[in-house]
Amino acid sequence: MSRVTAAAPSPAPSRRALLLGAAAAAPLVAIGAGPASALGGFQDAAGLHRVGEWIHPDIRSVDFRVDTGGMVTTFDPSIRVTVPPSYEEDPERTYPVLLMLHGRGGFYQDWTNEGGVVEQTEQHDVIVVMPDGGAGSFYSNANFPLPGREAAWESFIMDQVLPFVHANFRTDRSRMAIAGLSMGGWGALALGQRYYGHFRSISSYSGPADCNPATLDGAAVAGAIWACPGFDAVKYWPTSNLPGATWGADLYPEIAKGYNPIDNVGTYRDKRVFLRTGDGPWFDFFDGLEDHPDIWSTLQAKLEQIGADIIENAVHPNLERFSGALGEAGIDHDFDIAHGATHNWDLWRDNLAEDLPGMMAALNA
Incomplete structure (x- = not known):
């Protein structure tokens, strides 16, 4: 990894069916059993009505499926909350919160299943909140949804999920961070600046x-x-929206400017800002194909990598330009390019591991 630290210069069957089936099969763990014994007594809050609740002591986590009261009607979204190992030790202690956002086509379990968040936070005293965010919302409300298909993902997360977590877990709402990958990385930057007083670290x-x-x-x-x-x-x-549902038919309407991080550079001042990207090299497409015993599987993997590389090749200059704008505005931040890395979980697991120490310091955790 080649470091490009930028400091201020001086002068996303259907998944719903699968989830419902998995939820029905998942055992409900009795409160008081195992390391999650301090968890329980959950209540509806902030307009969220719990329609499913599952405690997972082995991963220090609780899953909720919720009815949003009309905020999101495309499906009943879920939330996973992972608590630190020390959570049951002191019933008076409060903890900082890390809100983690999944990428396009993802869902609330991604950071557990792929990102290793349970293992990576084992030594950190932080409550991790991982909500569904829609397959392609970019963490904005759908301003032009089809009738009966409301998808206000931004309001769901900021006005319902976080207050629900604060009401049901021992959180310190003055110490919060937000992080995400790909679409969720955009969401972290966009929500981080739109809700300026919420997050110390972005x-x-x-x-x-x-x-x-x-x-x-x-x-x-x-x-x-x-x-x-x-x-x-x-x-x-059956319940999805159409392209253009987020901000309308135009590519860059006026509403976009309120979300666009580079148009709101000044709002990152006095925040810890951590930016990571790969450079998505795909010049080695034919490497390893010759005389391979399973050439078609290898070819498929190569094609999937090209798709990831194309995305990372777009993100790389985009995020680099944002880093430059922060620097020009005199805003300290940490920007790094992982050469040879592409748009996948190998990179994002490494990013989280590198990010956590500085994030915890910013949260006084």
């Missing part, structure tokens, strides 16, 4: 920071934001 792993179509990579981001509401159709086709 982290983006392969998440873009500019949706202005004036540049090629910015146009790619704007196009993704426009098209991605349709990705819900892969998982929830």
Whole structure:
């Protein structure tokens, strides 16, 4: 990994069916059993009504499926909350909160299943909150949903999920961080600046920071934001919205400027800002194909890598430009390029591991 530290210069069957089946099969663990014994007594709060609740002592976590009261009607979203090992030791102690956002096509279990968040936070006293965010919401409300298909993901997370967690867990709401990968990295940057007083630390792993179509990579981001509401159709086709549901038909309407990180550089002042990206090299496509015993599997993997590389190749200059804008504004931040890395979990696990010590310091944890 080649470090490019930038400091201020001086002068995303259907997944719903699968989840419902898994939830029905999952054992309900009795309160008082195992390391999660301090968990329980949960209540509805902030407009969220619990329609399912599962405690997982082995991963120090609780899953909730919730009815949002109309905020999100495309499906009943879920939330996973992971507590630190010390949570049951002192019933009076409060903990900082890390809000972690998944990427496009992802869901609330991604950071556990792929990101190793349980293992990586084993030594850190922090409550991790991982909500569903829609397959392609870019963590904005859908301002132009189809009738009866409300998808206000931003309001769900900020106005319902976080208050629900504060009401049910021993949190210190004055010490919060937000982080995410890809679409979730964009979400971390966008929500981090839109809700200025909420987060001390803001982290983006392969998440873009500019949706202005004036540049090629910015146009790619704007196009993704426009098209991605349709990705819900892969998982929830009867209730998905159409492309353009987020901000309308235009690629860069006025509302976009309130989300676009690079248009709001000043709001990152006095925050810890952590930015990571790979450079997505795909010049080695034919390496390893010759005389391979399973050439078709290898070819498929190569094609999947190219898709990841193309995305990272767009994110890389986009995030680099944002780093430059922060530097020009005199805003300290930490930007790094992982050469040879691409848009996948290998990179994002490494990003989280590198990020956590500085994040915990910012949270006084």
